[in-house]
Amino acid sequence: MEGALTARDRVGIQDFVLLDAYTSESAFLGNLRKRFSENLIYTYIGTLLVSINPYRELGIYSTKQMDIYMGVNFYELPPHLFALADNAYRTMLAETNNHFILISGESGAGKTEASKKILQFYAASCPRTQLLDNVRDRLLLSNPVLEVRAALSSLPVPVHLCSLTCLSPYTCAPAFGNAKTLKNDNSSRFGKYMDIQFDYQGDCAKVSSINDKNDWKTVQKALSVIDFSKTEIEHLFAIIASVLHLGNVRFEANAHGYATLNSSSEVHWLSQMLGIHSQVLQEGLTHRKIEAREEQVLSPFTTDHAVYARDALAKAMYGRTFTWLVNKINESLANKDHSRMTVIGLLDIYGFEVFHVNSFEQFCINYCNEKLQQLFIQLTLKSEQEEYETEGIEWETVPFFNNKIICDLVEEKHRGIISVLDEECLRPGDATDLTFLQRLEEKVGGHPHFITHKLADQKTRKTLERGDFRLLHYAGEVTYCVVGFLDKNNDLLHRNIKEVMRKSKNDIVKHCFPSTEPDTKKRPETVATQFKNSLAGLTDILMAKEPWYVRCLKPNDSKQPGRFDDVLVRHQVKYLGLMEHLRVRRAGFAYRRRFEVFLQRYKALCPDTWPNWKGPPAEGVERLVKHLGYTPDEYKIGRTKIFIRHPKTLFATEDAFEVCKHKLATRIQAKYKGYRGKGAYQRQRDAAMKIETCWRGLMARKERERRAWAVKVIKRFIKGFMTRNQPAGVDNSEYLAFVRQNYLLRLRDNLPKSILERNAWLTPPPIMQEASSMLRRLYTRHMVRHYVRGITAQRKAQLLLKGVASALFKGKKESYPQSVPRPFADTRIGEQDINMKVLQLIRHERIQYSVRVVKYDRKGFRPRPRLLLLTQAALYVVEEAKVKQRVEYRALRGVSVSNLSDNFMILHVMCDDNKQKGDVVLQCDHLFEALTKLCVLANKHTCIRVVQGSVRFDIQPGRQGFVDFCSGQESIVYKAKNGHLMVESTQAKSR
Numbered sequence: 008m009e010g011a012l013t014a015r016d017r018v019g020i021q022d023f024v025l026l027d028a029y030t031s032e033s034a035f036l037g038n039l040r041k042r043f044s045e046n047l048i049y050t051y052i053g054t055l056l057v058s059i060n061p062y063r064e065l066g067i068y069s070t071k072q073m074d075i076y077m078g079v080n081f082y083e084l085p086p087h088l089f090a091l092a093d094n095a096y097r098t099m100l101a102e103t104n105n106h107f108i109l110i111s112g113e114s115g116a117g118k119t120e121a122s123k124k125i126l127q128f129y130a131a132s133c134p135r136t137q138l139l140d141n142v143r144d145r146l147l148l149s150n151p152v153l154e155v156r157a158a159l160s161s162l163p164v165p166v167h168l169c170s171l172t173c174l175s176p177y178t179c180a181p182a183f184g185n186a187k188t189l190k191n192d193n194s195s196r197f198g199k200y201m202d203i204q205f206d207y208q209g210d211c212a213k214v215s216s217i218n219d220k221n222d223w224k225t226v227q228k229a230l231s232v233i234d235f236s237k238t239e240i241e242h243l244f245a246i247i248a249s250v251l252h253l254g255n256v257r258f259e260a261n262a263h264g265y266a267t268l269n270s271s272s273e274v275h276w277l278s279q280m281l282g283i284h285s286q287v288l289q290e291g292l293t294h295r296k297i298e299a300r301e302e303q304v305l306s307p308f309t310t311d312h313a314v315y316a317r318d319a320l321a322k323a324m325y326g327r328t329f330t331w332l333v334n335k336i337n338e339s340l341a342n343k344d345h346s347r348m349t350v351i352g353l354l355d356i357y358g359f360e361v362f363h364v365n366s367f368e369q370f371c372i373n374y375c376n377e378k379l380q381q382l383f384i385q386l387t388l389k390s391e392q393e394e395y396e397t398e399g400i401e402w403e404t405v406p407f408f409n410n411k412i413i414c415d416l417v418e419e420k421h422r423g424i425i426s427v428l429d430e431e432c433l434r435p436g437d438a439t440d441l442t443f444l445q446r447l448e449e450k451v452g453g454h455p456h457f458i459t460h461k462l463a464d465q466k467t468r469k470t471l472e473r474g475d476f477r478l479l480h481y482a483g484e485v486t487y488c489v490v491g492f493l494d495k496n497n498d499l500l501h502r503n504i505k506e507v508m509r510k511s512k513n514d515i516v517k518h519c520f521p522s523t524e525p526d527t528k529k530r531p532e533t534v535a536t537q538f539k540n541s542l543a544g545l546t547d548i549l550m551a552k553e554p555w556y557v558r559c560l561k562p563n564d565s566k567q568p569g570r571f572d573d574v575l576v577r578h579q580v581k582y583l584g585l586m587e588h589l590r591v592r593r594a595g596f597a598y599r600r601r602f603e604v605f606l607q608r609y610k611a612l613c614p615d616t617w618p619n620w621k622g623p624p625a626e627g628v629e630r631l632v633k634h635l636g637y638t639p640d641e642y643k644i645g646r647t648k649i650f651i652r653h654p655k656t657l658f659a660t661e662d663a664f665e666v667c668k669h670k671l672a673t674r675i676q677a678k679y680k681g682y683r684g685k686g687a688y689q690r691q692r693d694a695a696m697k698i699e700t701c702w703r704g705l706m707a708r709k710e711r712e713r714r715a716w717a718v719k720v721i722k723r724f725i726k727g728f729m730t731r732n733q734p735a736g737v738d739n740s741e742y743l744a745f746v747r748q749n750y751l752l753r754l755r756d757n758l759p760k761s762i763l764e765r766n767a768w769l770t771p772p773p774i775m776q777e778a779s780s781m782l783r784r785l786y787t788r789h790m791v792r793h794y795v796r797g798i799t800a801q802r803k804a805q806l807l808l809k810g811v812a813s814a815l816f817k818g819k820k821e822s823y824p825q826s827v828p829r830p831f832a833d834t835r836i837g838e839q840d841i842n843m844k845v846l847q848l849i850r851h852e853r854i855q856y857s858v859r860v861v862k863y864d865r866k867g868f869r870p871r872p873r874l875l876l877l878t879q880a881a882l883y884v885v886e887e888a889k890v891k892q893r894v895e896y897r898a899l900r901g902v903s904v905s906n907l908s909d910n911f912m913i914l915h916v917m918c919d920d921n922k923q924k925g926d927v928v929l930q931c932d933h934l935f936e937a938l939t940k941l942c943v944l945a946n947k948h949t950c951i952r953v954v955q956g957s958v959r960f961d962i963q964p965g966r967q968g969f970v971d972f973c974s975g976q977e978s979i980v981y982k983a984k985n986g987h988l989m990v991e992s993t994q995a996k997s998r
């Protein structure tokens with residue numbers, strides 16, 4: 008609250024409800040004054056806004072200010088017109104009902120300005136669409152058209168709903184609805200009621216009117232924007248000019264006392280502008296057509312009659328043109344969308360007026376203000392207090408002045424002032440303003456709010472003229488001069504002048520004076536009656552809506568900024584009933600709603616009442632407010648309604664509801680999404696199940712077929728198997744083909760890799776025996792060919808040697824099979840192993856093969872290393888140590904080896920001489936290789952003898968020794984007891 012109560016002393020209190028001395032008028036005024044001096048022109052009384060005209064621009068209506076106030080709780084910011092407008096708008100949205108803002112106060116208090124600011128606020132808060140922008144522009148531009156200042160004395164004409172009807176400033180008015188008066192330089196001379204329509208989602212749709220002070224060019228521009236054609240604008244201005252010229256028309260009495268025009272120039276201009284022949288116009292202004300039986304007679308006017316007729320014509324022209332203008336603007340703003348709407352009505356009506364001389368116009372204006380005050384009383388003070396009573400809420404009645412008594416004085420049927428006035432206007436005979444006054448004295452003379460010169464006491468009489476009557480209005484005394492009351496109320500136009508107007512070439516005039524106008528024989532309603540009826544209609548419309556009030560106060564009569572006239576303001580505070588309103592507000596409740604409505608709106612805030620309360624509504628409301636934590640002094644439960652004392656309580660509830668709404672929306676959204684998701688999942692699952700069922704069926708059928716097929720195959724297979732040995736026939740052909748194919752496939756994958764594995768041939772089934780052996784032969788040949796092609800010359804020689812070895816030892820010597828895979832080397836001793844001498848020897852003798860051997864000599868058969876050299880010519884056994892001294896060349900007689908696994912060989916040599924050494928007993932690691940090569944070199948394949956048991960050899964010629972061979976646990980050589988060399992060898996492991 009205005010940052011707020013800390014600044015209280017300086018800026019006063021921003022809501023009078025918080026005023027301690029709330030019954031004191033002085034305290035009330037003091038607060039107003041304090042705030043006014045700080046340019047704080049707005050103060051609340053609850054939700055009512057009190058405004059004081061600052062008579063200067065305060066910069067508090069900017070778009071920035073509008074933004075600040077949009078959508079903010081009423082009491083969160085300093086009081087402002089925008090806060091009230093925004094609150095009305097948001098309440099309308101929340102409750103989807105219609106509202107109106109009643110702006111009241113006396114003339115010049117700032118009502119029109121307030122209504123314009125409210126409209127600007129709504130226009131600014133409207134969403135921007137092309138259509139709305141269009142309407143908004145027209146709306147704002149219609150304003151300067153309707154409200155152009157005219158200096159004048161004026162006559163109010165009835166107020167119509169949604170149309171702005173004006174009075175006719177016939178003297179010198181350049182344009183339409185406003186006029187400069189003593190009270191206000193830009194005083195509204197017409198009452199405006201505007202319905203601001205909002206569509207169902209709550210966006211602004213249309214406003215009927217707005218006004219603004221502007222210059223001539225603005226008016227012209229505005230007219231063109233609001234769909235006025237060029238001709239229409241010309242015709243409109245021609246009418247305005249005509250009205251002004253008409254005011255300048257003067258009459259003189261001729262010799263017979265009848266009226267004649269004293270100058271033809273005005274009529275000339277009128278004729279030009281209205282497009283009516285000047286002669287016809289002149290006749291219309293000075294004569295009246297009387298119908299006598301079948302005849303029509305022209306009767307000349309007296310000058311008084313002519314002036315009356317002239318004024319009546321001017322008013323009619325101006326009034327009808329204004330009505331046409333308003334209709335045209337409303338048409339241009341008309342909302343074509345008839346979908347569901349809520350409205351906020353805005354009522355800006357001419358304020359209470361007291362001039363030095365007050366006439367029929369002030370009477371109407373002040374009567375209108377009485378009615379609005381009555382409405383205010385009805386809707387706030389009276390009905391509120393009555394409501395507390397009917398609802399059984401404890402209440403101390405606040406006394407207030409009910410101005411119904413004054414409204415009745417004016418409008419009561421047959422007895423009220425308007426009835427008396429109408430009677431005087433209608434009765435035959437010479438009725439005058441004074442006779443009207445007499446009739447008034449007769450009829451309402453005893454009324455406490457009515458005084459005339461005749462009825463007044465001595466003291467009061469001095470303040471009244473004889474032709475005056477005084478009404479004690481709610482806003483103060485006003486003395487009315489009766490002069491002109493009858494004429495202004497009659498406002499009759501003679502038939503012939505209407506006919507003259509119909510001849511006009513001006514389209515608007517023609518439209519305003521249609522030939523289909525009701526028969527003139529039937530009198531139209533008087534101005535006062537029309538006004539009364541119009542007001543009654545307006546009251547009915549307002550009563551059906553929720554009210555918001557702006558009470559405008561005038562700080563001084565001199566229109567000066569910064570001047571606060573205590574007496575003047577106190578007077579307004581009094582008659583506007585602000586003190587009473589404050590007392591009722593202070594003691595009363597800010598908010599009330601029927602249980603059902605309250606429950607329906609806030610039921611979501613309490614688990615007991617959500618989603619539906621089944622019990623009695625009052626009980627539900629009790630539960631709800633208890634749950635919300637209302638303290639007992641914050642609310643009261645009536646018979647049908649709940650009453651909430653402070654707005655802040657309601658705002659807190661509203662805030663909670665806003666939060667809850669979002670939560671609910673999220674929950675609903677989640678539920679809905681869940682529901683949709685579940686539905687989609689269900690559908691998918693059903694679909695999946697269907698697909699699965701179909702698929703399984705299909706699979707089952709396939710499986711069944713497959714099994715049936717398999718059974719058939721197996722049966723055929725079994726039968727084929729059983730008849731496999733029979734000649735090929737129906738029963739086994741398939742089986743046999745399968746067997747064949749199967750064998751061939753297996754054979755393909757298991758073919759021997761080399762010729763050496765040729766025995767690893769897959770055993771064929773019986774029917775493939777023949778084919779298999781043929782294949783085997785073929786394949787063996789193929790392998791042989793392949794093998795042979797791959798053999799090198801070296802290998803070939805080797806194989807030849809191996810062949811020789813095979814012929815010599817295969818099946819004869821036990822250790823032969825192990826030797827087969829060991830390849831023969833070209834030379835067994837590397838050059839590094841042989842000393843140079845031997846090497847030379849070897850080279851010289853073309854030794855082809857040498858092998859290191861161990862020789863056993865006779866002395867105890869001790870082994871000694873020897874070299875066995877094989878040449879083409881001879882065999883040498885060289886003792887390395889003795890190589891230098893001697894080389895033995897010995898002729899070979901033969902070689903003996905055992906049949907066992909030892910590697911001993913006995914070389915039998917020729918001994919020609921007794922001194923020569925005998926046979927040589929050698930042990931050789933490469934026995935087979937050495938002996939094979941020896942045979943090949945010696946070309947004596949038969950020289951190898953494989954013996955069993957023992958070998959006899961010559962130690963020396965004539966001296967013999969024996970070598971015995973046997974198998975044993977280990978390979979050892981020793982001298983046996985019998986003196987034989989004993990060679991024991993382990994049995995060679997077969998491969």
Ligand SMILES: Nc1ncnc2c1ncn2[C@@H]1O[C@H](COP(=O)(O)OP(=O)(O)OP(=O)(O)O)[C@@H](O)[C@H]1O
Nearest residue numbers: 062063114115116117118119120191194195357358
């Ligand atoms: N809020 C305001 N800020 C500044 N000036 C203001 C404000 N309200 C009114 N005025 C000034 O006071 C003048 C009279 O105000 P306005 O025409 O609104 O009075 P009114 O109550 O409508 O009078 P009437 O009943 O005669 O039409 C305005 O022309 C303007 O100069």
